[in-house]
Amino acid sequence: MSVAFxxxxxxxxxxxxxxxxxxxxxxxxxxLVRLSSFYERVHAPTLGATLGMALILVASWLxxxxxxxxxxxxxxxxxxxxTVTTPxxxxxxxxxxxxxDRTEQPEPGEKPAPMDGDRPEG
Amino acid sequence: MSARILEGGLTAALILMxxxxxxxxxxxIRGPRAQDRILGMDALYLNGMLIAVVFGMRSDSDLYFxxxxxxxxxxxxxxxxxxxxxxxxxxxx
Numbered sequence: 001m002s003v004a005f006x007x008x009x010x011x012x013x014x015x016x017x018x019x020x021x022x023x024x025x026x027x028x029x030x031x032l033v034r035l036s037s038f039y040e041r042v043h044a045p046t047l048g049a050t051l052g053m054a055l056i057l058v059a060s061w062l063x064x065x066x067x068x069x070x071x072x073x074x075x076x077x078x079x080x081x082x083t084v085t086t087p088x089x090x091x092x093x094x095x096x097x098x099x100x101d102r103t104e105q106p107e108p109g110e111k112p113a114p115m116d117g118d119r120p121e122g
Numbered sequence: 123m124s125a126r127i128l129e130g131g132l133t134a135a136l137i138l139m140x141x142x143x144x145x146x147x148x149x150x151i152r153g154p155r156a157q158d159r160i161l162g163m164d165a166l167y168l169n170g171m172l173i174a175v176v177f178g179m180r181s182d183s184d185l186y187f188x189x190x191x192x193x194x195x196x197x198x199x200x201x202x203x204x205x206x207x208x209x210x211x212x213x214x215x
Contacts, residue, residue, distance in 0.1 A: 006128075015132065018135040029143075032162065038158055059176075060176075063128075078194055081194055088202070093160060095209065096205045
């Protein structure tokens, strides 16, 4: 393993960005483990998918910019793609889970959330 | 000095991401239902992609960026296909 030469302030900023992004991802994973029902758990990994991803990609952009003088916004590709696709996948997954909870008998502890248009009249 | 700061910070970030992978794997194994496993797999894809980016920085190589891009796209396709399978019972109608 070898990292390139760069000024110290850039190294400190990159290390802080990478560690905080990874810490946010870990926090999301802890939520994925600890929360009790599916509809709570589906929120947890989005911590890493939004801010954690952004911090790590900014760190990567800064690294390759300061170390090699390549200030190409390549990381923007991943950022835009993830920002567009993460809500789509999670909404599809949550709708599939709602569908399954309605058609089958829900397990104890898995409380199906009410959906719009499904509230009792009056 | 800056190399040592970078090595230490990026190694710490890799360790944290590895712990996040363990959490996602726990959710895949434990369940309790299929949608929880798919959610864990989505988190696993995401964390694996971020690990590829951090590892590319740590080894000072450009090659891991394309790998991260491909992993992100595969994760999207896989999760959408599995969610559709849960919804309908088949992927392509």
